[in-house]
Amino acid sequence: MHTVRTNLLDRITITMSLLFMIRFTLAVFLVCFLTQCTGNTQAQPEEFVVQSSSLQGYTQWLRATEISGTGNFPLLLGRAHYSSSPWVTRRVYVNTLAQQGRTQGEFSIGSIIIKTFHDNTGKWLLGEAMVKRQARGGTFNTDHQGWEWLEIKENGSIALDSAGREQRGAQFYGNQCNACHAQYRTNDYVFTY
Numbered sequence: 652m653h654t655v656r657t658n659l660l661d662r663i664t665i666t667m668s669l670l671f672m673i674r675f676t677l678a679v680f681l682v683c684f685l686t687q688c689t690g691n692t693q694a695q696p697e698e699f700v701v702q703s704s705s706l707q708g709y710t711q712w713l714r715a716t717e718i719s720g721t722g723n724f725p726l727l728l729g730r731a732h733y734s735s736s737p738w739v740t741r742r743v744y745v746n747t748l749a750q751q752g753r754t755q756g757e758f759s760i761g762s763i764i765i766k767t768f769h770d771n772t773g774k775w776l777l778g779e780a781m782v783k784r785q786a787r788g789g790t791f792n793t794d795h796q797g798w799e800w801l802e803i804k805e806n807g808s809i810a811l812d813s814a815g816r817e818q819r820g821a822q823f824y825g826n827q828c829n830a831c832h833a834q835y836r837t838n839d840y841v842f843t844y
């Protein structure tokens with residue numbers, strides 16, 4: 652009788668411990684799931700990595716401006732953007748998101764602004780673009796409000812160098828795009844729009 656009772660007690664104790672372990676394990680999994688402790692602990696910031704396909708047909712977008720020579724920014728420009736070549740026409744196109752303008756001083760992620768350069772015979776010379784890849788305070792081009800700078804071809808494709816690398820980046824063109832456009836930081840780096 653005594654042993655039977657002990658056995659029964661033992662079994663109850665084992666069952667209880669098993670139940671406790673199962674509940675404990677489930678609880679740990681649940682906490683892990685909720686806090687994402689198994690993977691990345693931090694949520695990834697929202698990011699728009701532009702592809703050539705998003706730039707096709709840009710000549711149908713809103714044409715914000717058309718400028719030749721030094722335009723409104725003679726001192727700022729120096730010799731950049733063909734400003735010392737009055738026979739070159741610069742046109743600026745903005746996608747729908749960029750047209751919506753700034754919210755609290757900032758263009759929204761996915762805003763694209765394209766600038767084209769043609770000579771006075773209409774011949775294509777160059778295309779450049781600035782794309783809001785991340786919001787201010789993100790991890791991309793942190794010091795310059797998340798803008799990515801690119802060179803594009805006439806059909807909108809991202810230009811490639813001889814090794815086939817896309818001409819783009821945060822510090823593009825020896826950081827000159829950042830450095831000069833930063834003078835218009837309060838306008839979120841955009842001069843003409």
Ligand code: HEC
Pocket residue numbers: 718721722723724727728729730731732734741743764765766779780781800801802823824827828829831832840841842843844
């Ligand atoms: C020395 C100054 C300077 C440098 C360097 C410079 N920009 Fe600009 N950028 C300007 C100015 C000023 C304007 C507006 C007016 C104009 O074109 O006359 C402009 C306009 C633009 C625009 C149209 C949107 C806007 O801000 O009005 C784009 C796109 C652009 N630049 C891209 C680039 C890229 C890409 C680079 C680097 C490869 C670059 N810029 C380098 C001064 C500069």
